[in-house]
Amino acid sequence: MTAIGFIGLGVMGGPMAANLVRAGFDVAGFNRSPAKVQRLVDVGGRGAASAVAAAEGADVVITVLPDSPDVEAVLLDGVLDVLAPGAVVVDMSTIRPDVARSLAAAGDERGVRVLDAPVSGGEQGAVDATLSIMVGGDAAAFEAVRPVFDALGRTVVHVGPPGAGQTVKAANQLIVAGTLQLVAEALVFLDAHGVDRSRAVEVLAGGLAGSAVLDRKAAAMLAHEFTPGFRVDLHHKDLGIVTAAARDAGVAIPAGSLAATLMAALRAQGHGDLDHSALLLQVEQLSGRSAP
Amino acid sequence: MTAIGFIGLGVMGGPMAANLVRAGFDVAGFNRSPAKVQRLVDVGGRGAASAVAAAEGADVVITVLPDSPDVEAVLLDGVLDVLAPGAVVVDMSTIRPDVARSLAAAGDERGVRVLDAPVSGGEQGAVDATLSIMVGGDAAAFEAVRPVFDALGRTVVHVGPPGAGQTVKAANQLIVAGTLQLVAEALVFLDAHGVDRSRAVEVLAGGLAGSAVLDRKAAAMLAHEFTPGFRVDLHHKDLGIVTAAARDAGVAIPAGSLAATLMAALRAQGHGDLDHSALLLQVEQLSGRSAP
Numbered sequence: 001m002t003a004i005g006f007i008g009l010g011v012m013g014g015p016m017a018a019n020l021v022r023a024g025f026d027v028a029g030f031n032r033s034p035a036k037v038q039r040l041v042d043v044g045g046r047g048a049a050s051a052v053a054a055a056e057g058a059d060v061v062i063t064v065l066p067d068s069p070d071v072e073a074v075l076l077d078g079v080l081d082v083l084a085p086g087a088v089v090v091d092m093s094t095i096r097p098d099v100a101r102s103l104a105a106a107g108d109e110r111g112v113r114v115l116d117a118p119v120s121g122g123e124q125g126a127v128d129a130t131l132s133i134m135v136g137g138d139a140a141a142f143e144a145v146r147p148v149f150d151a152l153g154r155t156v157v158h159v160g161p162p163g164a165g166q167t168v169k170a171a172n173q174l175i176v177a178g179t180l181q182l183v184a185e186a187l188v189f190l191d192a193h194g195v196d197r198s199r200a201v202e203v204l205a206g207g208l209a210g211s212a213v214l215d216r217k218a219a220a221m222l223a224h225e226f227t228p229g230f231r232v233d234l235h236h237k238d239l240g241i242v243t244a245a246a247r248d249a250g251v252a253i254p255a256g257s258l259a260a261t262l263m264a265a266l267r268a269q270g271h272g273d274l275d276h277s278a279l280l281l282q283v284e285q286l287s288g289r290s291a292p
Numbered sequence: 293m294t295a296i297g298f299i300g301l302g303v304m305g306g307p308m309a310a311n312l313v314r315a316g317f318d319v320a321g322f323n324r325s326p327a328k329v330q331r332l333v334d335v336g337g338r339g340a341a342s343a344v345a346a347a348e349g350a351d352v353v354i355t356v357l358p359d360s361p362d363v364e365a366v367l368l369d370g371v372l373d374v375l376a377p378g379a380v381v382v383d384m385s386t387i388r389p390d391v392a393r394s395l396a397a398a399g400d401e402r403g404v405r406v407l408d409a410p411v412s413g414g415e416q417g418a419v420d421a422t423l424s425i426m427v428g429g430d431a432a433a434f435e436a437v438r439p440v441f442d443a444l445g446r447t448v449v450h451v452g453p454p455g456a457g458q459t460v461k462a463a464n465q466l467i468v469a470g471t472l473q474l475v476a477e478a479l480v481f482l483d484a485h486g487v488d489r490s491r492a493v494e495v496l497a498g499g500l501a502g503s504a505v506l507d508r509k510a511a512a513m514l515a516h517e518f519t520p521g522f523r524v525d526l527h528h529k530d531l532g533i534v535t536a537a538a539r540d541a542g543v544a545i546p547a548g549s550l551a552a553t554l555m556a557a558l559r560a561q562g563h564g565d566l567d568h569s570a571l572l573l574q575v576e577q578l579s580g581r582s583a584p
Contacts, residue, residue, distance in 0.1 A: 155498035160486060163485070164488070167485040168487060171492065171496065174477060174478055175475065176501050178471075178474040182547050186463040186548075188543050189463055189541065189545060189548075193459040195452045199449050199452075200426070202449055203412075203425075204467065206446070207412035208414070208464070208504045209412070209468050213500060246477075250484065250580060251484045251575075252477075253481060254473070254554065255551070256478075262547075283544060287543045287544045
């Protein structure tokens with residue numbers, strides 16, 4: 001049986017670790033909050049007292065952490081050193097592609113393959129094991145841990161060398177933020193012109209303007225229901241990755257940059273804890289259609 | 293049998309008129325180019341020598357013309373005057389919502405109901421009778437001509453009062469232009485980072501970044517295949533409608549305005565005859581990834 005060390009049992013990591021237990025893996029989990037470790041134990045996993053303890057003896061270590069420095073701290077300050085050569089680390093956090101590449105290189109020095117495997121699909125996708133998983137790194141390591149991925153997601157694709165998974169996730173976050181903004185603008189535009197917006201969304205969804213954002217988010221936006229979902233704070237963090245990675249590569253992303261600016265403004269106005277579809281509030285405010 | 297006058301037998305109007313003939317309607321068609329009239333006659337329609345001649349005796353007149361002044365010229369300079377009270381005019385062009393409202397008012401003075409009913413779905417949708425049709429205007433008139441719409445499209449929705457159809461079409465064009473730009477930026481970003489873009493598109497399409505644009509346009513964009521489809525010139529015209537209508541209503545559309553600017557630049561650079569997905573070329577050029 002594959003032994004898995006799972007580090008980071010939050011909104012995403014918690015249900016993902018539970019799905020691995022259900023799929024028959026031996027999972028040792030660590031989180032700084034003991035209550036979250038206990039939840040894993042309650043569904044049949046093992047608790048670990050530290051990240052290093054979770055990793056000791058593991059064939060596969062999975063990290064699901066907030067940001068680049070968190071992943072660097074966990075992997076470089078102990079975890080990579082306690083793994084046996086041949087072990088695979090799968091970082092499923094959303095972090096900077098360049099950091100993913102440097103972590104893969106740090107693993108190589110120790111005979112440990114490090115894959116970057118960020119996900120899309122949100123908390124519900126984590127619970128339902130229907131995540132989209134975009135994987136960068138060594139192809140043989142990807143095949144070796146494929147059963148682990150299959151227990152977590154529905155669309156699992158190897159997209160290239162180390163960092164490629166994070167690059168695709170960055171592209172994902174660029175498109176999602178921009179599409180949310182476009183839908184927000186369209187909804188305010190339609191409202192200002194007195195159109196029946198539910199019917200309009202129906203016909204828009206059936207044509208070239210159709211999108212997953214329109215399908216999954218428009219109704220909640222019309223209801224001003226902005227419980228996350230995916231928080232503005234996190235999407236703002238991800239758009240920092242997008243803009244930095246575009247700048248590093250010399251790629252002009254005018255629409256992506258605008259989306260990053262508007263998401264940053266929404267956060268600056270105190271809306272960091274709302275769902276990212278709250279971009280609607282800002283378009284309403286800019287258009288004088290709500291209290292400032 | 294409902295007698296239909298059909299004015300404008302171009303890329304969209306031609307196949308639409310033919311579908312009405314096939315559905316059993318008596319269709320009299322007019323176009324300035326006699327060759328296009330002949331094509332309608334070849335499939336069983338009747339040819340008319342002028343717009344007014346096509347309208348004479350018709351229960352329903354359909355217009356599919358390039359722009360607002362064309363529709364105004366045809367309806368106000370003769371067609372509305374020759375129709376019997378109770379007739380319905382269905383303008384399926386994409387024009388300014390305020391012009392649609394004034395045409396509906398001009399019809400009211402003569403006892404003729406004028407609906408605005410722009411479409412989405414492109415030439416293929418016109419040929420296959422799978423168009424999305426967004427209709428503004430009198431609800432009873434909409435119900436009266438519903439069999440006509442059903443012979444032309446799959447998603448047919450009454451979205452509000454006169455002008456509402458054009459408003460929804462404007463929102464559609466805003467979202468489509470912006471989404472094309474976002475996908476273009478993502479594709480260049482992925483290429484610059486050495487990612488396998490076909491695989492990346494596969495995983496992006498499965499998540500919240502998924503869209504009809506990604507499904508229908510990304511492969512052609514990757515192949516640099518920009519045969520229209522929908523021409524940059526026409527989308528540029530439509531984005532002029534979008535920005536003017538947003539301005540009229542006091543709605544801020546930062547992403548829509550950016551998309552309009554970028555589409556205008558693409559046209560100014562001589563790409564007006566390419567498919568609108570050629571926004572990719574401009575992102576490549578801005579990123580120094582093609583000859584300027």
